[in-house]
Amino acid sequence: MNYGKEHVAVYRTYATALDGVRTIPESEFDGRDNTLLGMEVRVQVAGEEFLPSFSEGDNSKVVATDTMKNFIHHHMGEYEGATVEGFLEFVGRKFLETYSQMETVQVSADELPFEERMVPGEDGFEPSDLVFRVADGESGFGHVVLSRSDDGPVVEEQKSGVTDIELVKVKDNSFTGYVQDEYTTLPERENRTLYVGMDIYWTYAEAADALGEDPERYVPPEQVSDIAQVVFDEYDVNSIQDLIYRIGERTLERFPQLESVSFEANNRTWLKVRDDLEGDAKVLREPPRPTGFQQFSMDHSDLEEGTPE
Numbered sequence: 566m567n568y569g570k571e572h573v574a575v576y577r578t579y580a581t582a583l584d585g586v587r588t589i590p591e592s593e594f595d596g597r598d599n600t601l602l603g604m605e606v607r608v609q610v611a612g613e614e615f616l617p618s619f620s621e622g623d624n625s626k627v628v629a630t631d632t633m634k635n636f637i638h639h640h641m642g643e644y645e646g647a648t649v650e651g652f653l654e655f656v657g658r659k660f661l662e663t664y665s666q667m668e669t670v671q672v673s674a675d676e677l678p679f680e681e682r683m684v685p686g687e688d689g690f691e692p693s694d695l696v697f698r699v700a701d702g703e704s705g706f707g708h709v710v711l712s713r714s715d716d717g718p719v720v721e722e723q724k725s726g727v728t729d730i731e732l733v734k735v736k737d738n739s740f741t742g743y744v745q746d747e748y749t750t751l752p753e754r755e756n757r758t759l760y761v762g763m764d765i766y767w768t769y770a771e772a773a774d775a776l777g778e779d780p781e782r783y784v785p786p787e788q789v790s791d792i793a794q795v796v797f798d799e800y801d802v803n804s805i806q807d808l809i810y811r812i813g814e815r816t817l818e819r820f821p822q823l824e825s826v827s828f829e830a831n832n833r834t835w836l837k838v839r840d841d842l843e844g845d846a847k848v849l850r851e852p853p854r855p856t857g858f859q860q861f862s863m864d865h866s867d868l869e870e871g872t873p874e
């Protein structure tokens with residue numbers, strides 16, 4: 566038994582900057598100004614006191630979902646931190662503190678991303694302070710579950726992520742060695758153009774590290790996304806399975822504070838129309854349905870060398 570509100574879009578200008586994150590070799594990302602921070606929030610609440618609203622039509626304990634939306638909007642203005650996950654924990658905690666009939670609160674959000682635009686400045690092009698492009702590509706994700714304890718609200722579960730990554734590698738990908746039987750029609754390919762869609766999720770060993778209050782221990786979605794593209798660039802992978810495993814390995818190596826990394830990938834590889842052109846050039850087309858997918862979850866025990874420092 567639960568209820569809630571989803572698709573609550575909220576925007577904040579001049580939020581606190583994310584400063585002081587650790588840099589990694591795969592990424593130029595070292596923080597963001599948060600001049601424009603947007604997210605689409607989903608809140609779901611549960612508690613025994615909501616039962617009469619279902620069983621007897623008694624709304625005396627019901628916080629209207631419209632009110633929940635207003636609550637989220639209001640508290641975006643009160644949040645002093647710099648991350649999606651931090652806001653979710655903050656607003657979830659405020660729900661529990663404000664409404665005693667709520668026993669648990671789950672809050673998740675997809676970041677609504679904006680990109681800096683380059684404009685001419687005194688020393689060449691520089692990011693505009695004012696104008697941003699609405700980006701429809703990959704975005705950060707956060708999820709927290711809060712419940713009550715004797716010491717107040719506690720984070721029971723946490724998950725972070727970067728979703729809707731789409732990467733194309735034009736060559737140096739194979740798909741060979743798979744089962745060949747009477748049902749197999751797919752030709753082995755030593756060198757295909759690989760188009761992969763990917764969501765990457767992670768959990769922290771210590772949930773508090775997800776909030777970004779200690780930026781050194783925060784894992785920015787931008788850096789995980791950059792790891793994915795660098796690993797893709799570096800390795801001649803023999804499948805999407807092979808690719809996501811290597812991205813997972815690298816992510817856990819770079820971020821020992823993580824407990825696990827998981828993937829939902831899908832194969833959008835174009836089909837060859839022509840490869841009789843000069844060099845590696847090809848003409849390709851969209852693949853028909855159905856689509857293949859891969860899921861994988863890993864933790865530090867999957868790293869060959871054991872858990873790094």
Ligand SMILES: O=c1[nH]c(=O)c2[nH]c(=O)[nH]c2[nH]1
Pocket residue numbers: 740751803804805806832857
């Ligand atoms: O990377 C891939 N993994 C598969 O399991 C698979 N199956 C398939 O038909 N194409 C691909 N590609």
